[in-house]
Amino acid sequence: xxxxxxxxxxxxxxxxxxxxxxxxxxxxxxxxxxxxxxxxxxxxxxxxxxxxxxxxxxxxxxxxxxxxxxxxxxxxxxxxxxxxxxxxxxxxxxxxxxxxxxxxxxxxxxxxxxxxxxxxxxxxxxxxxxxxxxxxxxxxxxxxxxxxxxxxxxxxxxxxxxxxxxxxxxxxxxxxxxxxxxxxxxxxxxxxxxxxxxxxxxxxxxxxxxxxxxxxxxxxxxxxxxxxxxxxxxxxxxxxxxxxxxxxxxxxxxxxxxxxxxxxxxxxxxxxxxxxxxxxxxxxxxxxxxxxxxxxxxxxxxxxxxxxxxxxxxxxxxxxxxxxxxxxxxxxxxxxxxxxxxxxxxxxxxxxxxxxxxxxxxxxxxxxxxxxxxxxxxxxxxxxxxxxxxxxxxxxxxxxxxxxxxxxxxxxxxxxxxxxxxxxxxxxxxxxxxxxxxxxxxxxxxxxxxxxxxxxxxxxxxxxxxxxxxxxxxxx
Amino acid sequence: xxxxxxxxxxxxxxxxxxxxxxxxxxxxxxxxxxxxxxxxxxxxxxxxxxxxxxxxxxxxxxxxxxxxxxxxxxxxxxxxxxxxxxxxxxxxxxxxxxxxxxxxxxxxxxxxxxxxxxxxxxxxxxxxxxxxxxxxxxxxxxxxxxxxxxxxxxxxxxxxxxxxxxxxxxxxxxxxxxxxxxxxxxxxxxxxxxxxxxxxxxxxxxxxxxxxxxxxxxxxxxxxxxxxxxxxxxxxxxxxxxxxxxxxxxxxxxxxxxxxxxxxxxxxxxxxxxxxxxx
Ligand SMILES: Cc1cc2nc3c(=O)[nH]c(=O)nc-3n(C[C@H](O)[C@H](O)[C@H](O)COP(=O)(O)OP(=O)(O)OC[C@H]3O[C@@H](n4cnc5c(N)ncnc54)[C@H](O)[C@@H]3O)c2cc1C
Ligand SMILES: Cc1cc2nc3c(=O)[nH]c(=O)nc-3n(C[C@H](O)[C@H](O)[C@H](O)COP(=O)(O)OP(=O)(O)OC[C@H]3O[C@@H](n4cnc5c(N)ncnc54)[C@H](O)[C@@H]3O)c2cc1C
Ligand code: FES
Numbered sequence: 233x234x235x236x237x238x239x240x241x242x243x244x245x246x247x248x249x250x251x252x253x254x255x256x257x258x259x260x261x262x263x264x265x266x267x268x269x270x271x272x273x274x275x276x277x278x279x280x281x282x283x284x285x286x287x288x289x290x291x292x293x294x295x296x297x298x299x300x301x302x303x304x305x306x307x308x309x310x311x312x313x314x315x316x317x318x319x320x321x322x323x324x325x326x327x328x329x330x331x332x333x334x335x336x337x338x339x340x341x342x343x344x345x346x347x348x349x350x351x352x353x354x355x356x357x358x359x360x361x362x363x364x365x366x367x368x369x370x371x372x373x374x375x376x377x378x379x380x381x382x383x384x385x386x387x388x389x390x391x392x393x394x395x396x397x398x399x400x401x402x403x404x405x406x407x408x409x410x411x412x413x414x415x416x417x418x419x420x421x422x423x424x425x426x427x428x429x430x431x432x433x434x435x436x437x438x439x440x441x442x443x444x445x446x447x448x449x450x451x452x453x454x455x456x457x458x459x460x461x462x463x464x465x466x467x468x469x470x471x472x473x474x475x476x477x478x479x480x481x482x483x484x485x486x487x488x489x490x491x492x493x494x495x496x497x498x499x500x501x502x503x504x505x506x507x508x509x510x511x512x513x514x515x516x517x518x519x520x521x522x523x524x525x526x527x528x529x530x531x532x533x534x535x536x537x538x539x540x541x542x543x544x545x546x547x548x549x550x551x552x553x554x555x556x557x558x559x560x561x562x563x564x565x566x567x568x569x570x571x572x573x574x575x576x577x578x579x580x581x582x583x584x585x586x587x588x589x590x591x592x593x594x595x596x597x598x599x600x601x602x603x604x605x606x607x608x609x610x611x612x613x614x615x616x617x618x619x620x621x622x623x624x625x626x627x628x629x630x631x632x633x634x635x636x637x638x639x640x641x642x643x644x645x646x647x648x649x650x651x652x653x654x655x656x657x658x659x660x661x662x663x664x665x666x667x668x669x670x671x672x673x674x675x676x677x678x679x680x681x682x683x684x685x686x687x688x689x690x691x692x693x694x695x696x697x698x699x700x701x702x703x704x705x706x707x708x
Numbered sequence: 709x710x711x712x713x714x715x716x717x718x719x720x721x722x723x724x725x726x727x728x729x730x731x732x733x734x735x736x737x738x739x740x741x742x743x744x745x746x747x748x749x750x751x752x753x754x755x756x757x758x759x760x761x762x763x764x765x766x767x768x769x770x771x772x773x774x775x776x777x778x779x780x781x782x783x784x785x786x787x788x789x790x791x792x793x794x795x796x797x798x799x800x801x802x803x804x805x806x807x808x809x810x811x812x813x814x815x816x817x818x819x820x821x822x823x824x825x826x827x828x829x830x831x832x833x834x835x836x837x838x839x840x841x842x843x844x845x846x847x848x849x850x851x852x853x854x855x856x857x858x859x860x861x862x863x864x865x866x867x868x869x870x871x872x873x874x875x876x877x878x879x880x881x882x883x884x885x886x887x888x889x890x891x892x893x894x895x896x897x898x899x900x901x902x903x904x905x906x907x908x909x910x911x912x913x914x915x916x917x918x919x920x921x922x923x924x925x926x927x928x929x930x931x932x933x934x935x936x937x938x939x940x941x942x943x944x945x946x947x948x949x950x951x952x953x954x955x956x957x958x959x960x961x962x963x964x965x966x967x968x969x970x971x972x973x974x975x976x977x978x979x980x981x982x983x984x985x986x987x
Binding site for chain 1: 791794796927931936960968
């Protein structure tokens with residue numbers, strides 16, 4: 233230890249709360265719910281960290297961010313250095329600091345979690361990410377890139393998997409082009425996760441820094457239509473290709489009435505509102521969304537919470553969440569469930585929709601049946617079972633279905649030759665290599681709907697494997 | 709940005725536009741479509757290719773001014789640009805030889821009928837095109853279609869101002885009755901396609917229709933474009949736009965096309981207030 237560096241004395245303060253806007257205020261607009269730590273908050277929270285010799289939190293992070301060191305940098309009053317440490321492993325800290333399920337990852341593995349509240353690692357990550365974005369553009373942290381390798385890589389899809397892969401390839405000195413079918417990059421970060429949880433300006437700014445680092449992003453090009461993956465390699469001269477097209481195909485319930493007017497997939501509802509800005513229709517955006525008065529959202533994952541909270545903000549009088557199990561089993565993050573309740577979302581638990589009813593082509597309600605929990609099923613949760621004869625009707629004028637997603641359908645046209653699972657996901661090895669040499673894949677198109685950080689981890693890992701593959705092929 | 713390289717007003721409310729988009733032009737096939745956004749705040753709207761040139765790197769489409777976005781498009785001229793153009797989208801129309809085929813194009817549906825007729829005739833089918841519109845003014849691409857080698861053209865208008873007076877279903881019925889077609893293809897307003905399908909059914913003639921559900925992304929991600937075909941939910945943008953006309957649930961399609969009618973009227977009247985063409 234350097235002689236003049238004082239030993240770190242961790243504080244025993246309770247976890248520093250995240251400042252949030254009051255529920256009554258925030259349910260009226262799309263501004264961000266949590267306003268972020270001040271530098272005092274961040275220091276106070278960082279001081280709780282034990283700076284363990286063997287930081288178990290880092291093992292809990294899918295991309296192994298050097299958590300101990302970036303928290304240490306905050307303790308030492310050196311946020312700039314903290315950003316640099318973070319960005320070595322994670323190109324999108326302001327995004328991840330907001331949307332990662334830290335409670336299941338790094339924070340779950342924090343030593344303090346054994347006795348009380350873990351260090352708020354996610355909030356500190358967000359603090360540093362925001363610190364960086366608050367700097368003048370020329371002072372922001374752009375990770376250093378290796379000398380140009382002369383190799384060219386294509387990345388299909390600009391979601392977290394594609395962006396992380398592209399960032400890593402650029403760092404390794406390769407020339408990278410990202411192809412995105414929509415008119416804006418970011419994948420689910422842009423079209424799915426709402427503004428009030430993840431402001432689009434943050435996504436744009438972090439993507440902008442990747443472009444600073446040399447990543448070229450081409451929007452409005454659908455691989456599979458404008459060119460196949462094979463054509464990218466043969467006609468367009470890319471040495472390796474990464475596929476990160478996500479799990480964008482919305483699932484429906486397969487019950488009668490699902491095509492009535494006023495029934496949305498969560499993807500459509502959220503895309504209209506986020507990507508197309510329908511909440512500002514007609515003043516500042518041209519895409520409309522149906523603003524129901526009584527909205528029923530079916531499902532209980534993060535997507536369902538986002539849809540329900542969006543409906544509240546679009547001015548619905550009542551928003552119900554219809555879920556066939558209990559709150560215990562809900563896949564959504566606790567924090568989001570809590571926020572949804574605070575904002576007035578009503579939970580109708582243990583009930584399952586049988587039919588959507590309508591008149592004149594428009595939704596009027598849902599016929600549902602009551603459920604009870606039976607034996608534990610293969611998911612480890614108690615399986616819901618119908619209570620016979622318990623049908624009842626929920627009156628509503630809008631239904632949003634958040635029943636999960638499947639493999640993006642255009643990916644099969646992009647690369648028909650790749651080995652796929654029964655459900656259409658691309659099969660890869662641990663490094664993301666597919667059945668075709670030089671073609672890699674990662675993120676939701678491999679795993680099915682998962683998380684931002686897992687997608688990023690897969691993208692990065694694949695980038696390293698692509699690097700090795702390109703060099704080896706040239707040598708042999 | 710996609711530069712506009714050609715504009716032509718075809719009638720009071722129908723316009724043709726060409727844009728520079730060499731990568732799309734290289735891949736375009738008859739029956740496919742584009743998603744277009746005029747400005748950074750714009751809606752994404754689907755429009756079908758009416759023509760393209762791989763060599764010169766342009767694509768063309770024809771649109772009817774119905775709401776805000778098409779209204780805005782109609783104001784653009786050479787030198788302006790569109791914020792976004794994505795394509796080619798959708799499954800190309802099957803144009804392999806099928807013997808004798810009748811292609812019905814209603815209104816701006818002619819924009820689709822033209823390249824489909826051209827591709828089918830080139831592939832060796834015997835092609836009869838039936839072109840219909842409410843009135844002479846609204847007939848689109850009549851000369852271009854008439855000039856296609858191997859294609860016979862029948863023109864129909866509701867008011868009899870051009871060609872025969874009546875609906876497109878009358879010549880279609882005659883062809884079916886005479887047993888002189890093996891297949892039909894229809895594109896135009898849903899109600900027209902519905903009646904073409906009913907006519908084809910009467911004579912057991914298979915019919916393909918090019919559907920136009922409301923879309924958002926055009927890439928299979930949102931499900932806005934879902935249509936019921938043969939009792940199953942299908943996504944118009946990635947599985948279509950062509951479907952078996954005998955199996956389509958027309959009432960549902962037409963109902964779903966009207967979801968935003970009120971909102972869109974409001975948006976367009978707002979836009980029109982500041983617009984010189986309504987002075
Ligand atoms: C509403 C919602 C809320 C969520 N909330 C959270 C959360 O709080 N925390 C969390 O960790 N995770 C959350 N997730 C999950 C997380 O967003 C995803 O796991 C993650 O985005 C997957 O990343 P990806 O890069 O694999 O795919 P995506 O983000 O889906 O990106 C794929 C991209 O590829 C593009 N693309 C597809 N096909 C083509 C093609 N043929 N050519 C070119 N481009 C193509 C798509 O347009 C898209 O931009 C949420 C998901 C949703 C839908
Ligand atoms: C695959 C496909 C190909 C198409 N090709 C063409 C084409 O080549 N030329 C052309 O003029 N139009 C075409 N359309 C229809 C075109 O997309 C709509 O006219 C356009 O979206 C209207 O946009 P707007 O903002 O001007 O009007 P809006 O304000 O959005 O709508 C005005 C009115 O048109 C109705 N409408 C909106 N979208 C559609 C739609 N997709 N189909 C039918 N009615 C709609 C609305 O309900 C409303 O009543 C196509 C549609 C599809 C799905
Ligand atoms: S338009 Fe979104 S899935 Fe077809």
